[in-house]
Amino acid sequence: MASKARADAEQARADYGAYVASGEAAEPALGEHHRLQLLQMALEKLAKAFLYHGEPSGRYSHHVALSAINRLRSHTIAEAAGMTFVTFSRMLDAAKPIFLQIEAASPSVGSDGRGLTREESERTSNVEYPWQSDVTDPSSWIAPASRPFSIVHDLRYDPRSVRAVHLLDRLIDAAATVLPKP
């Protein structure tokens, strides 16, 4: 048994592990959108782990990643992540826009971190549900499986994005260290 915060951190580790494992096979086992969904789920669970640490009964439905990132600038979390505070702060600043892009892969979150209504969600690209590119055209629905996501390319080739994913990995480890055990 675990606290809500630690349970989310544990699930973040499992989601991140599935993301990594799905990228290691010689032949891709998952579509890019499914891998991005795993990463988005890991980020969401990590962010909620830290937010529930502050208020376990809180309802966090929007700006989840941004709210958490803003609160992570801590010497204790830096230490648990194996970095000096200054290095950690710089990495957080650099990772923030990448994390927001990953978060926006969710069907319920806009590119600015805001929670989306169902109608908005059905017109916004995401990794889980089809969306409609033109509300006046009933044949303009797009399946996530049929569409490349630019962030996926960045996660593989852009050094800043690669570092952001490594930071996510370290933050999941840090959560397991700093979040109190019940």
Place this chain on the structure above:
Amino acid sequence: MSDHTTDNSSAALDAVPKTYDDAVSALASAHAGGSDNVDIYSVPDPQQQIVRLIEVSTAFPEGAVERQVLPNGVERVVPVFPMGPAKDFPFRSEIVQVIPAEWEQLRQGTLKLNRDWGDLNRAERV
């Protein structure tokens, strides 16, 4: 020149604060050093063990969240984010991040934290 300035700034942030006042200043400086424009207030801990900061910025999302109150109610509170000490920061910390309108509500008592920090009107700008 700028590298030298950055190095000095980094060294200051990496220095281990030895007193409570140093710790308040160090953490406030660190949190004010990001890209967002942030006003920071300290709510002193009488025991001088916990650095308590209220950070106010238009760049933040709303800080208050709804939480369930038994049996069927809901209330809005601002979560305090607590963290233990580290080797290079030997003090506990509690951080609150709100937008300006919420900071006004907190001072007026129409919005509350999820921890008792006493009278927030004694907060001192850092």
